[in-house]
Amino acid sequence: xxxxxDQLRNRFxxxxxxxxxxxxxxRVIGQVFAHIYFSxxxxxxxxxxxxxxxxxxxxxxxxxxxxxxxxxxxxxxKGERKDYYEADEDFGRIIRRALLDLIGRRMETADTLLKxxxxxxxxxxKPSKDPEREFMRRRIExxxxxxxxxQYIWDSSIIRLLLKK
Amino acid sequence: xxxxxDQLRNRFxxxxxxxxxxxxxxRVIGQVFAHIYFSxxxxxxxxxxxxxxxxxxxxxxxxxxxxxxxxxxxxxxKGERKDYYEADEDFGRIIRRALLDLIGRRMETADTLLKxxxxxxxxxxKPSKDPEREFMRRRIExxxxxxxxxQYIWDSSIIRLLLKK
DNA sequence: CATTACGTTCAAATCATATTGAACGTATCG
DNA sequence: CGATACGTTCAATATGATTTGAACGTAATG
Numbered sequence: 535x536x537x538x539x540d541q542l543r544n545r546f547x548x549x550x551x552x553x554x555x556x557x558x559x560x561r562v563i564g565q566v567f568a569h570i571y572f573s574x575x576x577x578x579x580x581x582x583x584x585x586x587x588x589x590x591x592x593x594x595x596x597x598x599x600x601x602x603x604x605x606x607x608x609x610x611x612k613g614e615r616k617d618y619y620e621a622d623e624d625f626g627r628i629i630r631r632a633l634l635d636l637i638g639r640r641m642e643t644a645d646t647l648l649k650x651x652x653x654x655x656x657x658x659x660k661p662s663k664d665p666e667r668e669f670m671r672r673r674i675e676x677x678x679x680x681x682x683x684x685q686y687i688w689d690s691s692i693i694r695l696l697l698k699k
Numbered sequence: 700x701x702x703x704x705d706q707l708r709n710r711f712x713x714x715x716x717x718x719x720x721x722x723x724x725x726r727v728i729g730q731v732f733a734h735i736y737f738s739x740x741x742x743x744x745x746x747x748x749x750x751x752x753x754x755x756x757x758x759x760x761x762x763x764x765x766x767x768x769x770x771x772x773x774x775x776x777k778g779e780r781k782d783y784y785e786a787d788e789d790f791g792r793i794i795r796r797a798l799l800d801l802i803g804r805r806m807e808t809a810d811t812l813l814k815x816x817x818x819x820x821x822x823x824x825k826p827s828k829d830p831e832r833e834f835m836r837r838r839i840e841x842x843x844x845x846x847x848x849x850q851y852i853w854d855s856s857i858i859r860l861l862l863k864k
Numbered sequence: 865c866a867t868t869a870c871g872t873t874c875a876a877a878t879c880a881t882a883t884t885g886a887a888c889g890t891a892t893c894g
Numbered sequence: 895c896g897a898t899a900c901g902t903t904c905a906a907t908a909t910g911a912t913t914t915g916a917a918c919g920t921a922a923t924g
Contacts, residue, residue: 539835542819549812555880556805558723560912574834579871589914594872615870615922623838625845640721647714654707669739670704673788680790725882744901754884759902780892780900 543572547586559599559636562588566596567605567621576609576618603631641685648674648681708737712751724764724801727753731761732770732786741774741783768796806850813839813846 547568554564565586570577582593597619600606605628606619622628655671712733719729730751735742742750747758762784765771770793771784787793820836 592913623841676788
């Protein structure tokens with residue numbers, strides 16, 4: 535067996551685990567994707583538990599999450615009962631979906647808060663007499679400006695560039 | 700006391716904590732920044748431990764991290780022994796520095812691995828006879844393409860747009 | 865229809881990480 | 895010069911997230 539090749543694959547698996555770990559979606563997800571991505575044959579949950587030494591539950595859950603992001607897809611293997619998975623190659627689409635999922639919700643929450651804050655700021659109309667209120671109003675304003683720019687960048691570049699092709 | 704105002708501030712603090720928590724740099728950092736950002740007066744470590752109910756250690760460490768990112772700066776208050784901190788308003792610069800710090804290192808690591816992989820792939824020159832090697836070579840190639848695009852986006856838009864003014 | 869082979873779920877155990885706080889070094893004060 | 899007021903560090907602990915695995919439902923098999 536080309537042990538050199540296996541070694542490389544293992545480094546990718548380890549690395550994938552570190553990456554997903556560090557962005558807060560758990561190590562196993564990255565390992566599972568790397569394993570499937572670098573496997574010429576579609577993989578079963580059993581393969582995953584064996585090759586990565588993870589539990590059945592972990593395999594099932596991580597594969598489902600990856601499926602949600604379109605990172606892996608289920609494929610038919612005739613005459614087989616098990617589910618087989620293979621990796622999507624289009625990283626752009628994968629990352630985009632994952633980011634949308636991970637960041638989207640957060641942005642929404644932040645927006646709600648900011649809306650409330652602005653309602654509050656508006657109530658204490660333009661140059662308020664209370665200096666603390668006035669200070670707060672200014673800070674909220676700055677926040678809004680930043681938020682809008684972030685939104686603009688998000689909309690214009692990341693998605694479009696990562697998506698195309 | 701304008702309890703309505705305090706309430707709003709607290710929501711921002713909570714929200715800030717959630718955000719930094721979710722990007723994996725700890726809840727306290729976000730709370731501390733939000734607190735300082737929404738305080739008209741410069742704040743001491745003592746203020747932080749009191750207002751946020753965190754330990755002296757946590758206050759010290761989070762402030763130092765925030766300083767590193769340029770999110771807060773120390774200011775002189777004459778006749779005072781304590782260190783006073785106030786927030787920078789330029790979110791663009793803050794985020795940029797934080798991202799550079801957080802993502803930069805990771806990209807480096809990934810690069811090392813990819814370089815190794817390509818060295819390996821190059822060894823098994825162009826269309827290899829071993830189908831497994833050939834498969835591996837193709838996958839590494841795809842990875843490289845994605846990585847370069849990510850680099851391009853990173854260099855061209857995010858930093859520039861978030862940074863300016 | 866009983867048995868086996870799966871995939872899924874979720875409470876419990878495990879593990880990683882953030883947080884605490886006592887101990888320490890240094891600067892200021894009286 | 896003590897004594898006090900700080901900020902910092904880091905081992906111990908608490909917290910919270912991940913992972914396990916037994917129990918379960920369902921579909922295929924003989």
